[in-house]
Amino acid sequence: MAGPLQGIKVIEIGTLIAAPFAARLMAEFGAEVIKVEAPGEGDPIRKWRKLHKGTSLWWYLQSRNKKSISINLKAPEGIALVKQLCADADVLIENMKPGALEKLGLGWDVLHALNPKLTMVRISGYGQTGPYKDRPGFGAIGEAMGGIRYTTGEAGGVPARVGVSLGDSLASLHAVMGALMSVLRVKMGNGDGQVVDVSLVESVFNLMESLVPEYDLLGHVRERSGGALPGIAPxxxxxxxxxxxxxxxxxxxxxxxxxxxxxxxxxxxxxxxxxxxxxxxxxxxxxxxxxxxxxxxxxxxxxxxxxxxxxxxxxxIYSVKDIVADPHYQARDMLLDTELPDGVHVKMPGIVPKLSETPGEVRWQGPTLGEHTDSVLSALGVAAADIAALRQRGVVA
Known part of the structure; x- marks a missing residue:
């Protein structure tokens, strides 16, 4: 069954969480996602959290349904290949430091002139503008400055965090929303592609309910309250x-x-x-x-x-042990039995949301580094001999 995003081509130049999670969500619903990774180690998330035979289990989840192409972005020929990928793409998702793509010759002006229909989704700590734009920003900092850390924890205690990278994931969700809104505008013939500027800080801040008007009008500062929800009882x-x-x-x-x-x-x-x-x-x-x-x-x-x-x-309050044993999770296909490259079976989270006519699906787990380099370049019209020559020169891997 074709996914609702079938026919949408997404180029991912991202590492770790925010951009890769956004691209994963689109891949699960049928988009062709081509992940550009550096030769050598690739995305660092391949070694994050718990490993199975040298590869992160998170990697297999975070990069499922994606094609991995390994390109050296320090080589001019590598930049030329990325331009070829973007020439007929619908979306580019990146989470490099603001200005980094421009230094590579892959800035918005260049890519927009090459492909006016392209939507460029840019995820960063503070956004592409403003006095903090050049500061490094991770999800934890987005949670801190977005307001959620201040309100999380026991009353009078130390500000706490949730046990997952919430700031990054919230940015991913906003990135997907922005990408789809822009692509819909293009597909409806209402204009060209545009930049979707997503800030980790602002993605967290967007969830902070009535925090600002309560402070501005009433002088009220919402504090930490443990498991309670002050002002909403019980x-x-x-x-x-x-x-x-x-x-x-x-x-x-x-x-x-x-x-x-x-x-x-x-x-x-x-x-x-x-x-x-x-x-x-x-x-x-x-x-x-x-x-x-x-x-x-x-x-x-x-x-x-x-x-x-x-x-x-x-x-x-569920632990992961409770989740895996829960019949409702099982009935909702939220615990998928998957097979790793070595034949080992492991449960992975299912797909959200549930669409009645065009549901998402898992077609394959996270690929090996550069697994699709040849097939992706061949689809661009690059001859096998030329691919071999690019590999010999260290442009692709």
Whole structure:
């Protein structure tokens, strides 16, 4: 079944997380993604996190469905090959330092003149303009300066991070949105390609809800609050009798009533001062104490059973062990059985979102370095003898 992005050609000049994740998402839905890697070691993510026989398991996930072509961008002939790749491409995704592509002779002015329909997606720490544009920026810095680190952690404690590279992944999602909006404009005949300028900091900042108007108008600075969600009540993490924790979100008016009735607090369910969120938020400590008193007297299975019957959103906090064992994940094809090059089978995350008519698919795992160099160059019209000569001169690998 053809993916919805079949016919879209994407060139990826990126390493590690932000640009490669964005390109992976497009590849999963049918785009032809050609990943340009440097000869030698290629993308450093090939050696990140846990390795299997010398190759990162993350690599096999992050680069699935991509074609790897190894080109020496320090060689003029290598730059010429990239220009050939971009001449009929729809999207170029890169996450080099601002100005780096320009130094290589692959800046926007050059590529736009070569292919006016090309969309150039540029992911960087701070964006392509502004006083910080030349600073190095990783996802962790985007999380710090975007506001989310300040609001994450226990009240009065040290700012914390989530256990994944959230800043990079948020930038990837914004990059894909921008790329598709630009490509749609081109395909509809409404104009040429354009630059999609994605900042790690701004991608995080875009998720920070009403942080700015609350500060600007009310002088309120949102602080760290542990598992709670201040101003939206009740929504918190509560202990259970068996040492587990349960997340309960009873913060709509009818759900709050069902929750309090379910835990035997009809008095609080029907109290007029708790009928609306602002009243509950003013007394969230009192409400949380009542809920925690009930959850602490029951096992997590008992808590979840009661709340499910009452139609109250609640869930246990999953480890990866819980995820892999969960029947719902399995039923939703979110745990795919895949085969590595050595024949070993390993589970990998499934594809999101789920499209009813043109779902995404995994056609192959992350390729070996330069695995598709010959086939990609042949498709450009480069003769086999010329490819061999380029390889001998160190232009491709």
């Amino acid at each position: 929504s918190n993490t509560y202990p259970t009798r068996d040492g587990s924790y349960v997340v309960i979100a009873g913060n709509s008016n009818p759900i709050y009533k069902r929750l309090m009735h379910a835990i035997g607090r009809a008095d609080m369910a029907e109290d007029p001062q708790f009928a609306q969120n602002d009243g509950r938020a003013a007394q969230e400590t009192l409400i949380d104490a009542a809920i925690a008193g009930w959850t602490s007297a029951h096992s997590i299975d008992e808590v979840l059973a009661v709340l499910e019957r009452a139609e109250v959103p609640a869930g246990r």
